Amino acid sequence: MSFAGRRRGNKAKKGVQFTVMVVGTSGTGRTTFVNTLCESEVLSHKICDDPASAHTEEGIRIKPVTIDLDEDGVRIALTIVDTPGFGENINNEFAFQEIVGYLERQYDDILAEESRIKRNPRFRDNRVHALLYFIPPTGHALREMDIELMRRLSPRVNVIPVIGKADTLTPSELKGFKKRIMQDIEHYDIPVYNFPYDVEEDDEETIQDNSELRAMMPFAVIGSEEEVDLDGQLVRARIYPWGVAEVDNPKHSDFSRLRSALLNSHLADLKSLTHDVLYETYRTEKLSRTVHTEHDSSLLPEELATQGVRLKEEQLRKEEEKLRESELRMQRQINEKKQELLAKEESLRNLESRLAAQGSQSEFRD
Ligand SMILES: Nc1nc2c(ncn2[C@@H]2O[C@H](COP(=O)(O)OP(=O)(O)O)[C@@H](O)[C@H]2O)c(=O)[nH]1
Ligand SMILES: [Mg+2]
Structure with a gap:
């Protein structure tokens, strides 16, 4: 290979790295969503599908998978972190601890790496930039365990609430459900990622875009691993006797808006918030805890x-x-x-x- 060729090769290899975690009750469509997002079978359905057996999932380790995506000419190494699904009416504390523990361990790794005198060239930053929290489409409101877990997760990661299997609700049910969920989030003061913007500093377009996305929350998503022929065009959809629910149709679901926010418009913001705010907070908490117990705190x-x-x-x-x-x-x-x-x-x-x-x-x- 020529030198020039090698250089090109290296450049093409360079892209952005982005990590998304999916969390939620078993059977809410997490695996299907991931495969829809990645347009390939990244995750298998063998596990986590049945709420009744969710408690037996505890042996499952949280294991990240990485795939390469091309998003408008930008290469993205997308890492998906699937988590054990939890069930209703069972003690989910183990799963909760696993998830929060995983997030914190990634911060601990960075913290240790940052303070090494000699850097490890093979070190991988596995911090999670966005967590999609799947709310089951009950049509009621948030359940206590959703509130509790989102509360525990939000200080450590950008939590984006989504309603899974949104096609199981009618448009008016969905509207009321979304409203009640946001009321709960506000009432319990859960600091989810809310597409922040600054009216003074940001440009018109950003303000418009972000306020639209904020108004959409929680994102109602439909996932499908199958393509359907609609007037000669293959689209990803779910077929019902009464009609077709299309994944990418904005009238049917918020999937495409969420996808482009994650992988395009808000990727950089999610990453910088993770590093500058969430990690920084964790780091300060952790170090002051260690230092206060053993030494004085007059250090840089x-x-x-x-x-x-x-x-x-x-x-x-x-x-x-x-x-x-x-x-x-x-x-x-x-x-x-x-x-x-x-x-x-x-x-x-x-x-x-x-x-x-x-x-x-x-x-x-x-
Ligand atoms: N109606 C509907 N069903 C879905 C959707 N996504 C997944 N499912 C179905 O729900 C079941 C559980 O989905 P899965 O993705 O394995 O859920 P997970 O346990 O959260 O990973 C499967 O039978 C899927 O076919 C959706 O958007 N709408
Ligand atoms: Mg699954």
Whole structure:
């Protein structure tokens, strides 16, 4: 390969990296949505489909998959993070902890990497830039567990609420449902991603675009892995006896608006919010927690980061030491017990032989 060719190759390889997590009750259409978004079978349906077996999903690890997309000439390495679906009327605490834990671990990894003297060239930034929270199309309002989980997630990630399988509701049901969901979000003060804009600073178009998207929330989505022939055109849709629900038709669902917001218009904003606000907050919380408990806080942020990692290493070392000590202690106790046992066996043997000797003596006397 020529030098010029190689250079071109490298350039083409460069694109943007973006990570989306999908969370929600089993059977709300998460897997179908992801496959619709990526236009290929990125996720399989084997797991998470049946709400009744959701509690058996706990063994499933959260595993990211990455695919390459071409979005208007821009290459996007899109990482999808699927999560174990949860069920109703069961204890979902395990799943909740898994999800929040995953988000925080990605921040911890960056924090550790940032404070290394020598960077790891193969380090991968796996922070999640947007989390699609799937609300089941009940038509009522948010459930308590939706409120609780969204509340726990929002400080760590850009949460975008969506209504899955929106074609199961009529337009008027959907309208009322959306309204009630947003009222709940406001009432419980859940800091979801709300397409922020600044009337003073942003241009007309951005303000218009963002306020439209905000008014659409939560996004009503339809997913379908099948294409249907509509007047000679293949479109992704779901067929019913009473008609066709089209994925990309804005009159039927908010799918295409959400897709372009995620992968195009708001990709950069979601990424910078993740880094500048959410990660920064986590980092400050974490470091001040470590530092306040052990040292004073008159340090620069960089020093705090190094300090934080060093403290953690120190803590680990101490823990290892403690473990080794207790291992030694245990070994010593085992040895002591062995000695005792040997001594006891010995005296038993002595006793036996004495008894035997006595026995033969008395026999002799009788
Ligand atoms: N009506 C309707 N059904 C859907 C939609 N998306 C998925 N489904 C169906 O709902 C079931 C569960 O979907 P799946 O994507 O596996 O849900 P997951 O458990 O959240 O990953 C499957 O039978 C899908 O065919 C949708 O947009 N509308
Ligand atoms: Mg699934």
